[in-house]
Amino acid sequence: xxxxxxxxxxxxxxxxxxxxxxxxxxxxxxxxxxxxxxxxxxxxxxxxxxxxxxxxxxxxxxxxxxxxxxxxxxxxxxxxxxxxxxxxxxxxxxxxxxxxxxxxxxxxxxxxxxxxxxxxxxxxxxxxxxxxxxxxxxxxxxxxxxxxxxxxxxxxxxxxxxxxxxxxxxxxxxxxxxxxxxxxxxxxxxxxxxxxxxxxxxxxxxxxxxxxxxxxxxxxxxxxxxxxxxxxxxxxxxxxxxxxxxxxxxxxxxxxxxxxxxxxxx
Numbered sequence: 001x002x003x004x005x006x007x008x009x010x011x012x013x014x015x016x017x018x019x020x021x022x023x024x025x026x027x028x029x030x031x032x033x034x035x036x037x038x039x040x041x042x043x044x045x046x047x048x049x050x051x052x053x054x055x056x057x058x059x060x061x062x063x064x065x066x067x068x069x070x071x072x073x074x075x076x077x078x079x080x081x082x083x084x085x086x087x088x089x090x091x092x093x094x095x096x097x098x099x100x101x102x103x104x105x106x107x108x109x110x111x112x113x114x115x116x117x118x119x120x121x122x123x124x125x126x127x128x129x130x131x132x133x134x135x136x137x138x139x140x141x142x143x144x145x146x147x148x149x150x151x152x153x154x155x156x157x158x159x160x161x162x163x164x165x166x167x168x169x170x171x172x173x174x175x176x177x178x179x180x181x182x183x184x185x186x187x188x189x190x191x192x193x194x195x196x197x198x199x200x201x202x203x204x205x206x207x208x209x210x211x212x213x214x215x216x217x218x219x220x221x222x223x224x225x226x227x228x229x230x231x232x233x234x235x236x237x238x239x240x241x242x243x244x245x246x247x248x249x250x251x252x253x254x255x256x257x258x259x260x261x262x263x264x265x266x
Contacts, residue, residue: 010187014072017180021076024173025052025083032090041095046103049087054111055146056080061119062139062192065132069188136192143196147178150203157210168211175204 004012028049035041056077063073088107092100118138125131153166178200185194 006187010069010184011072013180013184013187017177017184018072018076020173020177020180022079024170024177025080027170027173028087032087035090035094039094041091041099044091046088046091046095046099046106049084049091050103050106050110051146051149053081053084053088054115055142056084057111057115058118058135058139058142062132062135065128065135066190069190072184073193136190140192140196144199147196147200147203150207154203154207154210157214161214163211163214166207166211168208168215171204171207171211175201175208178204 031044035044059073060077060081063070063077066073088103092103095103118135122131122135125134150166157163157166178197182194182197182201185191185197
C-alpha cells in the first residue's frame with residue numbers, strides 16, 4: 001500500500017479546504033438575492049461581511065509574506081476578498097442612507113484604517129521571519145475572535161430553544177472547513193493556520209450538538225390568536241381592516257435582522 005507524503009496530504013487538504021471555504025463564502029447568496037429582488041437590505045447588517053473581508057485581507061497578506069506553502073491560502077482568500085467586496089457593494093447600493101453612512105465609516109476605519117495600520121507597522125520590521133511571525137499572531141488572534149462570535153447565536157438557541165437562526169448545514173460546513181484547514185496547517189507545520197481552527201472545530205461541534213438537542217423543540221416566537229382574539233378597530237392598521245387578517249410578512253419582518261450573522265465565521 002502506497003503512503004502519501006506529508007506535502008501530498010497537505011495539497012489534498014488544501015484543495016478540500018478551498019472547496020468547502022468557497023461554499024461557505026457563497027452561503028449569504030440567498031440573502032443578497034432577496035436584497036436584489038426587493039431592492040432593500042431589510043435590516044440586514046454589514047458588519048459580518050466587513051469582518052469576513054478583513055479576515056480574508058489579513059490572511060492574504062500573511063500568505064504573501066510566506067516563502068512557500070502559500071498557494072492554497074492565496075487562492076481562497078483572493079476569492080474571499082472578491083466575493084465579500086461584491087456583497088458589500090450590493091449592500092451599499094440598496095441600504096438606506098443611515099446604514100450606508102455607517103457602513104462607509106466601518107469600511108474606512110476597519111478595513112482601510114486598521115488594515116493600513118497593520119501594513120504600515122509591520123513594513124518597518126526588517127527581519128522577514130519576525131515580520132511573518134508578527135502578522136501570523138495578528139491573524140491568529142483575529143481568527144480566534146471570529147470563531148468565538150457564534151457564542152451569541154448559541155446563547156440565543158439555548159434561551160429560545162429554537163435553532164431557527166442556526167442552520168445545521170452551515171454549522172456542518174464551518175466545522176468541516178475548520179477540520180480541513182487544521183490538518184493543512186498541521187501538515188505544513190504552520191501553527192498560525194492550525195491552532196485557531198481547533199477552536200473553530202470545537203465551536204462547530206458544539207453548535208451541531210445544540211441543533212440535535214433543540215431541533216424538535218416547540219417554537220414559541222409569536223403568540224397564536226383565535227379569530228375572535230385578533231385586535232380590532234384602532235389596533236389594526238387601516239390597510240389590514242379590509243382583509244380581516246394579518247399578513248405573515250408583517251408578523252415575521254423583524255426576523256430578517258438576524259440573517260447576516262451567518263457569514264461572520266468565514
